[in-house]
Amino acid sequence: MTDSTPAASDEAAQNAALQKAVIVGLQPGQPAHVLEEALRYAKLLGSPLVVVHVDVTRFVTYEDPDGYVHSAPIDLNLDAGVAEFEDVQEAAEQQLKTTDIVWTARQLVGDPALAIKQLAEKLDAQLIVVGTRKRGLGESIREFFTGSVAARLAHRQYRSVLVVPQEEPVPDEQEDVWSE
Template identity: 45%
Template sequence: METNHGAGPGQPVVVGVAPGQSPRVVGQAARFARQFGSELICACANPARFATGESADGSMTSASLDPDFADEGEAAFDPQLAADLGGILAGTDVSWRTLAIPGDVAHALGHLANTVDAAMIVVGTRERSLGGSIQELLSSSIAAKLARGQFRPVVVVPVGAKNEGRASGGSVE
């Protein structure tokens, strides 16, 4: 499922988004898209689905990994997340759209970036906590997986910093 909010020239910027994510990640991705004069693609991956078809614009059809518990609503982009993105990006001159993409997050973002010939992929760090650090150590982070498997730039936006609301990444202008 895709929502389109205009179109922009040049190579798009792909940003990985998820419910509850710091708005700083999308804000920084929007700054890059504006500087490049390109479109921002806000992509949310669902590891419980797999691709069954794809278009040149990066949109995909998918099916549930578990057909016994298939919910076709899972294939659509989360309406609340889309509304949150709209609030973050309101008042900007950045053209953006949403995409729900199936599969492992790092693989799906990398595949999307390749499909649309993105200028870069933007992701955020996880919140800092003991549990998060152990989990990240045991299962490599999305950013690390992308960095190992991509030829295009992967930008990692730190979140959870004490100065998160300051000019370095608080608002999109």
């Protein structure tokens, strides 16, 4: 099951159906085992699964009393976030098509850690699952300025955060984790 991003009138009803969910934050091209781990925990906990993509090219302008979030673009390329969400949603549909678990996909906007935290509060989520970043200089610079989403989630709310490592771990003898 998937419903993509709900309209304001539908969000409250959908949130009620998704209480105690497992939330997994995904980006396009992320290893499939991140979603596999989230699915495994959703099954173990008997919970619905919410696949989340956060569009960092948009920011929240205001939130209606009913919870509907209005956003505005940072960049004029409005289609980038939409295309990324479609990629995440399509990958999730392919990976989850044979499962009988209730799941949905949502696109959030703004700071990933804060957006996921807010959704976790609305759904009273049992667990948040995120993957580690790819290794590389560009990613290390980005993390220096924005911080680790997993670390920021772990320090800014009380729910458990499962951090799923990349498929290829750094060898023990490699001193510099970010050299690739």
